[in-house]
Amino acid sequence: MTKEEVIEVIKRNIVENLDDVEADSIDATKSMKEYGANSLDMIEVVSTSMRELNIKIPRSELAELGNIDELADKFMEYINKG
Amino acid sequence: MPDATDFSLADFHLNDNPNVLEPPADYLEWISDPDVRQAFTFFEQQLLTAPRTRSEILSNLDRERRPIINLTSYNYLGLSTHPEVLQAARETLDRYGLSASGAPLVSGTFDLHVELARRLAEFKQKDDCLLFSSGYGGNLGALQGMMRKGDVIAMDERSHKSVIDGATLSGARKVFFAHNDPEDLAAQLEKHRDRRILVVLEGVYSMDGDLCRLPELADVADEYGAGIYIDEAHSTLMFGENGRGVAEHFGMEDRIGVSYGTLSKSFGGVGGFICANARLINYLKGYSSAWNFSCSPSPPVVGGLIKALEVATRDSTLRDRLWTNTEYFRSRLDSMGLDTGDCESQVIPLIIGPSGEKLFRYATAMQKRGLFLQPIDYPAVPAHRRRFRISMSSQLEEEDMDRALNIIEDVIVRDRD
Numbered sequence: 001m002t003k004e005e006v007i008e009v010i011k012r013n014i015v016e017n018l019d020d021v022e023a024d025s026i027d028a029t030k031s032m033k034e035y036g037a038n039s040l041d042m043i044e045v046v047s048t049s050m051r052e053l054n055i056k057i058p059r060s061e062l063a064e065l066g067n068i069d070e071l072a073d074k075f076m077e078y079i080n081k082g
Numbered sequence: 083m084p085d086a087t088d089f090s091l092a093d094f095h096l097n098d099n100p101n102v103l104e105p106p107a108d109y110l111e112w113i114s115d116p117d118v119r120q121a122f123t124f125f126e127q128q129l130l131t132a133p134r135t136r137s138e139i140l141s142n143l144d145r146e147r148r149p150i151i152n153l154t155s156y157n158y159l160g161l162s163t164h165p166e167v168l169q170a171a172r173e174t175l176d177r178y179g180l181s182a183s184g185a186p187l188v189s190g191t192f193d194l195h196v197e198l199a200r201r202l203a204e205f206k207q208k209d210d211c212l213l214f215s216s217g218y219g220g221n222l223g224a225l226q227g228m229m230r231k232g233d234v235i236a237m238d239e240r241s242h243k244s245v246i247d248g249a250t251l252s253g254a255r256k257v258f259f260a261h262n263d264p265e266d267l268a269a270q271l272e273k274h275r276d277r278r279i280l281v282v283l284e285g286v287y288s289m290d291g292d293l294c295r296l297p298e299l300a301d302v303a304d305e306y307g308a309g310i311y312i313d314e315a316h317s318t319l320m321f322g323e324n325g326r327g328v329a330e331h332f333g334m335e336d337r338i339g340v341s342y343g344t345l346s347k348s349f350g351g352v353g354g355f356i357c358a359n360a361r362l363i364n365y366l367k368g369y370s371s372a373w374n375f376s377c378s379p380s381p382p383v384v385g386g387l388i389k390a391l392e393v394a395t396r397d398s399t400l401r402d403r404l405w406t407n408t409e410y411f412r413s414r415l416d417s418m419g420l421d422t423g424d425c426e427s428q429v430i431p432l433i434i435g436p437s438g439e440k441l442f443r444y445a446t447a448m449q450k451r452g453l454f455l456q457p458i459d460y461p462a463v464p465a466h467r468r469r470f471r472i473s474m475s476s477q478l479e480e481e482d483m484d485r486a487l488n489i490i491e492d493v494i495v496r497d498r499d
């Protein structure tokens with residue numbers, strides 16, 4: 001799976017979990033906060049994305065991430081580990 | 083795959099087990115890991131006596147009955163075992179029995195409930211009061227009853243779960259602002275200028291023991307025409323000249339729209355309440371489900387609580403003693419160079435840092451020495467600020483405090499040095 005595909009998964013889950021956001025308008029260099037996500041929304045997006053990608057990353061490792069792109073990098077790390 | 087101890091309860095909320103009667107498969111694997119099981123042994127240890135500062139537990143560490151100094155129970159003023167409170171509870175029990183046997187609108191309202199609500203409203207200097215059977219249920223019911231889809235609830239990021247759940251149930255948009263940060267609150271509210279907004283604050287934040295910056299935050303709320311709701315769970319009967327809470331402490335009670343309190347902490351009973359203007363309380367009786375669709379508080383508890391309020395407010399003896407104890411304990415912790423964060427109250431965090439291993443090793447050693455001080459782990463607190471949370475009590479004698487401090491010094495300070 002490529003990083004672009006991972007970003008698509010994250011974007012789809014953002015659209016499903018937040019009101020009034022369209023996938024095309026999401027810029028991966030930004031934080032989900034900019035699209036109106038609160039901390040609970042972000043947990044939901046991350047959990048549902050991880051489920052779809054079949055990976056499991058401890059929440060404690062995700063606390064420091066700043067934007068969608070960094071989240072995708074983190075996901076890639078775990079996808080490549082298998 | 084990371085270590086089992088890297089995971090926490092934060093990681094298993096989503097359940098995709100096809101069998102709805104089972105937890106997630108990976109949760110079961112995680113929970114049976116020896117290190118995780120060791121950490122979980124600290125949960126649900128049985129107290130064998132009243133939650134006084136000297137008590138006895140059945141330790142989960144070794145199944146021993148062990149006398150302990152209790153710095154964990156939030157019996158701040160010792161009212162749960164105050165002789166006058168117990169006598170009042172006994173008398174009400176004899177007269178009214180154990181249960182109210184009804185929801186408040188139908189048959190669960192006794193003269194007792196009306197009296198406690200009236201006294202609480204008078205105490206908080208509001209028109210009226212609604213009593214709930216649980217503190218959690220009070221925040222849940224009040225927020226669900228007040229707010230609607232399309233509204234905005236702005237909460238501090240360290241808000242208690244009962245506030246967050248009440249906000250979720252209401253259907254309002256949940257907005258979190260950075261802890262105690264008026265500028266961030268303003269930035270968040272700016273995005274929702276045209277909405278009905280409620281700003282929810284806590285008098286004392288329960289994991290850190292710091293106070294809300296009420297003057298600055300209230301100014302922001304006013305600027306945006308927002309109502310103010312304050313949770314005084316850990317401050318009622320303790321802060322302010324007359325013990326009315328942090329709003330009294332700051333001299334700002336008239337700017338608070340809804341004042342929430344729990345009856346389980348300083349009051350020594352169980353239940354919750356909100357005080358507000360009479361029109362809102364009247365409206366909530368029809369729309370606050372945790373009130374309307376739940377049995378009224380148990381009569382002996384209510385009888386005891388009426389007395390507890392009287393005992394705690396007839397003079398300042400209990401809270402004076404609490405503050406003397408708190409000052410003594412804090413200054414001794416400070417002189418040992420321990421990290422108590424931004425503590426400003428009787429809730430004293432003892433911050434250990436990122437190591438879960440240390441946290442549980444210290445907790446085990448302290449308990450075996452006779453100090454009941456429960457570890458607070460991630461996700462209840464940030465992973466790099468794992469801690470113990472000390473609840474001070476007016477009941478503590480200097481001798482108990484010195485013993486507790488000695489144990490803390492032997493276990494934590496010696497390990498550090």
Ligand SMILES: Cc1ncc(COP(=O)(O)O)c(C=O)c1O
Binds near residue numbers: 316346
């Ligand atoms: C800030 C805060 N609000 C509400 C509650 C709920 O109160 P109770 O435990 O009485 O249900 C608590 C305590 O658990 C709390 O710390």
